[in-house]
Amino acid sequence: MLEVAGIERMQQTKSVRDIDIKDKRVLIRVDFNVPMDHEFNISDDTRIREALPTINYCIDREAKSIILVSHLGRPKGKDSDFSLKHVLKRVERLLGKTVVFADDIDSAKSIQATLKSGHIILLENIRFNAGEEKNDPLLAQELAQLCDVYVNDAFGTSHRAHASTHGIAQFVSQKVAGFLLKKEIDSFAKAFTNPLKPVLLIVGGSKVSSKLALLNNILDLVDKIIIGGAMSNTFLQAQGYDMQKSLVEENLINEAHHILEKAKQKGVKVYLPVDVVSTNDLKTHQEIKITPAQDVPQDFMAVDIGPASTKLFNQVIRDSQTIVWNGPLGVYEISQFSRGTFNVAHSISDTYAFSLIGGGDTADAVERAGERDNMSFISTGGGASLELLEGKVLPAFEVLDQRE
Structure with a gap:
């Protein structure tokens, strides 16, 4: 927890x-x-x-x-x-x-x-x-x-x-x-110690391994989780989908199963992409296709969420009162694959929810989407915010003086 x-x-x-x-x-x-x-x-x-x-x-x-x-x-x-x-x-x-x-x-x-x-x-x-x-x-x-x-x-x-x-x-x-x-620290406290509910966690990025501790530790404090980015490929593969050349952490498929089952037991609804944008070459991206998540074309890789996923995720966002977002939902640095991440940023900005944005790539994506000023709080630390979400007491705080 x-x-x-x-x-x-x-x-x-x-x-x-x-x-x-x-x-x-x-x-x-x-x-x-x-x-x-x-x-x-x-x-x-x-x-x-x-x-x-x-x-x-x-x-x-x-x-x-x-x-x-x-x-x-x-x-x-x-x-x-x-x-x-x-x-x-x-x-x-x-x-x-x-x-x-x-x-x-x-x-x-x-x-x-x-x-x-x-x-x-x-x-x-x-x-x-x-x-x-x-x-x-x-x-x-x-x-x-x-x-x-x-x-x-x-x-x-x-x-x-x-x-x-x-x-x-x-x-x-x-x-x-x-x-x-x-x-x-006060912003993270607002999101987790006495939050307005329902609480939504949006998590993305490239690897499940970097977010394992977060997902396992946060299930007692959130009501809904959206999983996107390359890390969603491992969860989709765990459900039996062939993700072709998409980035998948094969050694963590069982762990992905475990997280999905644990979430179900705790009544936490998990949302995965229902369709994806894929390409056969990330550098040239001459061929780009939008398909259901279970039908990634042979020799293609998923690089963004599709329009149906965007619509689904936007609805989940609109129904949330506290939103914590850590990790982009696609290769947002390439304009053709930024739409999903940017649309999620726009959707969050349109809500009245308290929105806490993890640092690093997520903050950069929000900036590129033109929504920096419309978020409640954007953290300045990617790794530090991730470790906070993992439930750790940060070393820098441990050595400072405490109030009586």
Whole structure:
């Protein structure tokens, strides 16, 4: 069962609003891991914008200094392509203030010692340090020496026990959540601790294996589940359909059977595609066909839900009061196969339901569909939101101070 008590416990985490930060050095673990093109132009600065309320709060409360710590991508050692220098100007523009760049922790210490109170520092990509992802206590201690108060506002990495998200907390006396971290956990609490019913889970993406824990843990808390995307192929094959060249996890067919049976026992209605869009070649997609789910043409692969499935799913969506969506329902990045996912986004936006959108690809699909502003809440963390739905207490929350 989804650990609702875990979500409620995470809700009790102290926020930066609960402590006095005047004249204190504040280190904020932000998530500036934003997408950029090959010329380092930022294509989506949502994650930077989401960090602004916490940063501005610390400025307004007269923190002595503010140091921003983030990662960018997955560099193998120091790599200029992953330098946070590429986001510095955008951070300055959005804050409307000068931000000093520090190449490393020693540089940050020197800047703190020489600049007057009220300065803001952006530290170079924390993953340039080998100890970050190993949760090295020596690196954690070095980071802790930069601050009197540690604020975690990086929900996108809150499922990782790294030096800057977990280890640092044991060396700082005050460690609290930023406003984004609180907003994220409060939104998940709204969806699951006392939701308006019926509750609908829409789950997609490429693999059943990545959503197994979610499906098994969430059945006690939802009334309906829509399964789409490539992961629905495994469930359709479990029902005896020949999915031809579609992505199917053969080793999980029995598990798919088990989930469907478990849902039936608990009275949870599961909806699978009744028709699909398929192609014989995902790259050229010269041949595209729409067929019943059980009649995928030979040597074709299912790449989107069909119009009948869209109509069915839209009806289920209209009859729901709380909607949680994690994973696209087709290869939405290719325009010919985006219609199903985009139609679901439009359908959700037309309801009065509380809609919680998982991060990553789902958030990107909603953005491309032009419906970002019509969703109740879009999470900034794909992996973190998935682990929350799996019932886990996230490591970043475990080490923060709790309210009495």
